[in-house]
Amino acid sequence: MRRWAKGTAALAAAMAMAPPYGAGTAHAAPPAAPDAGGRATVTLITGDRVHVREDAGGRPLVRIEPGAGRGKVAFYRRSRGAELSVVPADAAPLVAAGRLDAALFDVTRLLRGGYGDGARPDIPLIVAGTPARRAAAPAGGTVTRPLAALNGAAVTARKDRAASVWASVRSSLTGGATAASGTGRVWLDGRVRATLDRSVPGSARRRRGGPGTPARA
Incomplete structure (x- = not known):
């Protein structure tokens, strides 16, 4: 210890x-x-x-x-x-390059937003593909809904399988063995996006990025 x-x-x-x-x-x-x-x-x-x-x-x-x-x-x-x-x-080079959402490492935001270990057993992600290829869910992740606009999907990654998730995400984003997954960027699937989906009319929602656009509070 x-x-x-x-x-x-x-x-x-x-x-x-x-x-x-x-x-x-x-x-x-x-x-x-x-x-x-x-x-x-x-x-x-x-x-x-x-x-x-x-x-x-x-x-x-x-x-x-x-x-x-x-x-x-x-x-x-x-x-x-x-x-x-x-x-x-x-992870720092991927964050600096804009490939990996800095919010995934914002401890204050994660805890205040209800992503702490006492609140949920998984991490909600948005995995975006590339123009040429749809992103696949990382190992240890489960697709919860497809996101056609991003050529990707919303994914939940179990915390007890985070090692597998990270190995898959990192390899894909850096062009390693799983680069064929077509992953372009990975974001935290933030609660702000869900709130907009419920409270903002469709036309305004599209102006703000639309359903499935990662929240960047």
Whole structure:
């Protein structure tokens, strides 16, 4: 069990401009919607888990628990006011390139949005294809509905199979063995999109991106 600790460093500029934290290090963090007991955990698409809790003085701490086989992966941590993001080093290039949604690593947003481990066992994704090929669901993911406009689908990825999901997503986005899946981009299937679908008339919805367009709050 890795110990909790407090620290002061944060990424003040782009993630690529600062060295990442080593796996398992724990640092002071901004609030990230802990439960009534002052604790919260969220599993990232990479299979890594981020634990947030409060110390005796009510100050929040964060601890990163690498997923299976990921003990040597480093992590970029960025704090902006009350917002906290944790990005594994092997995901950072895809986030920077716009292929992988930064919201998937926004710990504060994930916990406040009901994506924490205490709220649901999976991660809702939107997997977009390319103009030439429809995207396939990543290994460990289940298609919940096709999204013709994106040549892809809405997918739920089980957190207990996140290692398989990440291996498939990363390989596809970087042109590896599963590149034939045709994946162009992967987003968090955010709740904002669902709210627009219910509350905004069809014509206005299309102007905002339409059903199936990933929410970018």
